[in-house]
Amino acid sequence: MKTLSKSFFSRAWIGGIALWLASSSSAWAHVDAGSAGGFGSGFKHPWSGLDHIAAMVAVGLWGAQLGKPAIWILPVTFPMVMAVGGFLGLVGIGLPGVEIGIGASALLLGIMVACAVKPKNFIWPALLVGMFGLFHGHAHGTELPAGENGLFYSLGFVIATGTLHACGIAIGEINRWPAGKTILRICGAVIALGGAFFLWQAFQPDAAEAAAPAAGTFVTPQK
Amino acid sequence: MNFRRHWFRLSVALLLALSANRAEAHTVFSTNGPFFGGIKHFLLSPDDIIIAVAFGMFATLRRPKVTGSALWSLPTAWVVVGIIALLSGAAPATSEIPAACSLMAAGLLVALNLNLPALAVIGTGVVLGGLHGYLNGTAMREAGTWPAVLQLFGVGVSVAFASFWALAVLELADLAKRPWIRIVVRVLGSWTAASGLLLLGWSLRAVH
Numbered sequence: 001m002k003t004l005s006k007s008f009f010s011r012a013w014i015g016g017i018a019l020w021l022a023s024s025s026s027a028w029a030h031v032d033a034g035s036a037g038g039f040g041s042g043f044k045h046p047w048s049g050l051d052h053i054a055a056m057v058a059v060g061l062w063g064a065q066l067g068k069p070a071i072w073i074l075p076v077t078f079p080m081v082m083a084v085g086g087f088l089g090l091v092g093i094g095l096p097g098v099e100i101g102i103g104a105s106a107l108l109l110g111i112m113v114a115c116a117v118k119p120k121n122f123i124w125p126a127l128l129v130g131m132f133g134l135f136h137g138h139a140h141g142t143e144l145p146a147g148e149n150g151l152f153y154s155l156g157f158v159i160a161t162g163t164l165h166a167c168g169i170a171i172g173e174i175n176r177w178p179a180g181k182t183i184l185r186i187c188g189a190v191i192a193l194g195g196a197f198f199l200w201q202a203f204q205p206d207a208a209e210a211a212a213p214a215a216g217t218f219v220t221p222q223k
Numbered sequence: 224m225n226f227r228r229h230w231f232r233l234s235v236a237l238l239l240a241l242s243a244n245r246a247e248a249h250t251v252f253s254t255n256g257p258f259f260g261g262i263k264h265f266l267l268s269p270d271d272i273i274i275a276v277a278f279g280m281f282a283t284l285r286r287p288k289v290t291g292s293a294l295w296s297l298p299t300a301w302v303v304v305g306i307i308a309l310l311s312g313a314a315p316a317t318s319e320i321p322a323a324c325s326l327m328a329a330g331l332l333v334a335l336n337l338n339l340p341a342l343a344v345i346g347t348g349v350v351l352g353g354l355h356g357y358l359n360g361t362a363m364r365e366a367g368t369w370p371a372v373l374q375l376f377g378v379g380v381s382v383a384f385a386s387f388w389a390l391a392v393l394e395l396a397d398l399a400k401r402p403w404i405r406i407v408v409r410v411l412g413s414w415t416a417a418s419g420l421l422l423l424g425w426s427l428r429a430v431h
Contacts, residue, residue, distance in 0.1 A: 072406050072410055075410065076334070076409075076410055076413045079413065079414055079417045080413055080416065080417050080420075082417065083416075083417035083418070083420040083421050084420065086420070086421050086424060087420050087421065087423065087424035088424075089424075090421070090424030090425055090427065090428045091424055091427050091428055092428070141421075141424060144425065144428075150319055150421075150422050150425035150426060150429070151269060151270055151319065151322070151418075151422050152269070153421075153425065154417075154418040154419075154421035154422045154425065155269065155418050157418075157421060158414045158417045158418045158421070159414070162410075162414055
């Protein structure tokens, strides 16, 4: 077994805190009341669709596979560009094929992780991830319910996204062991399969989409 | 100041400052006058807290070239412009657009880790503090002039404390020994900028 380096512990700490944050469901007790309702709503939104979760965890997984500097550049690029997409969605600027873009992002990112694609520099991964962030952000921006406290919603939303990335990075830490490498690639394949499903769902006619509201919510029931 | 040696005293000082009078569970701030009302106002405003902490982190990332004294520009501008805005009788801001822009600016400053000289850092503090001082000052008009001034001083003290707390935390973390902490701070800065952008979009939507 390889010696655990210092960077492992620091990443483990960050990942552990992220996983702890993500599992603190009891903290929802009073979060939906009053102005804090915005934070709960914003925080829950990235978790509301399996397609969002899959793509965002995949970003963290791929970053962990690529190592530095991608490991922190990707989780910075995605939320930033996602905020741009969200901004466009909020002010009403349309983006064509959002659900297709979201499905494709899960599929492509899953393939990147499954094949352990290692590009020579981080520019085109950042571009790829950023492009998908645009679609995800736009979906969240258009889905923002009226009357929510904007600041809390934005903070909750960005923190949830970052938490998902951190979960992905924490899981990706198993990459340092040979068995872990294989497990990660299997995870990537699963995400890619899910992405293929979401993509297929996105191409279904509108009647079917009315029955199943958003891509990826086939497991979690709508409120 | 050697933070490692004095962190305990700093914590005790904070506790003492916040526990003036009896430490009644939920009335610490509501019955102790406008100064503590100002502290409470700050503690209940996430955008003010984020700005103060972000600026503190931004200035600390520039050390040792920029000294900690540059941090004073933020609370000073906050209080001075706040009082001027209060006395001018200007109407309170109705949209969150200025707050959103300042969040974006503060987040980007931290995220980009620009190598700015001391004067630029101080100037940034003056601009950010001035903006939020204006927002706070105009909003506190109904309290009456003198209570509002005391509230602004309460806010100013809290802002100073929050930004120096950020400096202390980063200094304790020892950026020279652990360079990955700089990356974590920059990531948090990018998230702050992202939140500001979303808030801007939300405000623009609300305006329509």
